[in-house]
Amino acid sequence: MLSARPGTLARMAKTDSFSVYDAPLAARPPTDPWVHALGEAAMYSPDYELLSRLLGIPVAAGKGSTTGALASGVDAWLSAEFRRAGFSADEVWPRPSIPRIMPRDIAMLLDGLPANLADAVRERLTSIKSVGPVDARYLGRAYEKQVDVSISRWDRGPEMLLSTKTQVSSFGKNLANRFEEAYGDAGNLRTRYPLAAVGFFFVQRSTILELEPDAFEKTIDMMRKLRDTVGLNGYTATGLALVSWDEAAPEAGVMVELDRVPADVRPEQFMTRMIEQVLSATPVSQHVRPRELMERRIIPVVEDEPGSDT
Structure with a gap:
């Protein structure tokens, strides 16, 4: 049976920047994110209560001014939203458990192994960065880009590539740099993956x-x-959200404020557009469950799997 070298497991980190969000995410029951009826225009309803809860964790810990801590919460929330929309836990990265980045095919292999062997392989994976890396990195047209949230499989390639940014101060000073970087990243990724939702x-x-x-x-x-x-x-x-908290009482939590955010840049339209692109770029036999949820009907098609006879 595969086993780690003595001391290897003791040295391996059991937590990462997403670990503080694992319990709240696991405790949140999955709900249907679509609120339209059959035949109506698609209307997505994000779980803003969950976003407030997740961002409240770093804020209560005094890390509200640390954009990296907030960004991990945003990434955890967005990945949960795509899983809520019907995409599987192992094809949406970051995953809801360590390792955060792992091909779905390897996850299926682990599920098929005896429990003891699966546990040993899973532990080893966290130390093999080429198989279970910390970050999802994709080669664009001109350079490699770290992507914060993605949907990807070996047999399909990258289907969704999402970058997130947070800004809590010095807004005007840093805004131009934020968007200059964002614009360059868009062209870099879309020219290499024209069918992906970026x-x-x-x-x-x-x-x-x-x-x-x-x-x-x-x-x-x-x-x-x-x-x-x-x-x-x-x-x-593209999508925009505003959040707020009381600096004098960070334990009071975080509020998501969208009254001043125009409808055409709010998270609802962002999620709808991204999901529509992923589904439009694949045949009906792919992503069957997300299609059923969005189209408000049962689709009489079996999900295609690699190597299956269809």
Whole structure:
């Protein structure tokens, strides 16, 4: 039986930046995210209560000013939303458990192994970075890009590539750099993966409304201009959310504030557009469950699997 070298398991990290979110995510019962009826235009309803709960974890720990800590919460939430929409846990990265990045085919292999052997292989995977890396990195047209949330399989390749950014202060000062980077990343990824849904999701602290309202107007304008649904020089979809908390009482939690966010850049339209692109770029025998949820009907098609006779 495969076993780790003495001391290897003791040295391997059992937690990562997403571990603090594992319990809240596991405790959240999955719900149907679509609120439209059969024949109506698709209408997605994000779980904002879960986003508030997840972002409240780093804020309560005094890490609200650390955008990296908030970003992990945003990534965990978005990956949970795509799983909620019907995509499987092992094809949406980051996964809901360690290793966060692992091909679905390997997960299926582990499920088919005897329990003891599966546990040993799973432990070993976390130390083989080429198989279970910490970050999902994709080669674009010009350079390699770390992608924060993605849907990918060996037999399909990258289907969804999503970058997230958070901004809690110095809004106007850093805004131009944020969007310059975002625009370059969009062209880099879309020209190499023209069928993939390539998205950009931005979370800002709502203090921007009072402190730098001009920066907020520029944010909305740039979120719109970053899109290119026809060519390959912009994103398939972009989304914006504002969040707030009381610095004097961080334990009180985080609120998601969307009243001032225009409908065409809100998270609802972002999720809808990204999912539509993934489904439109694949045949009906792929992603059957997400299609059923979105189309509000049972689809009499069996999900294709690699190597199956169809």
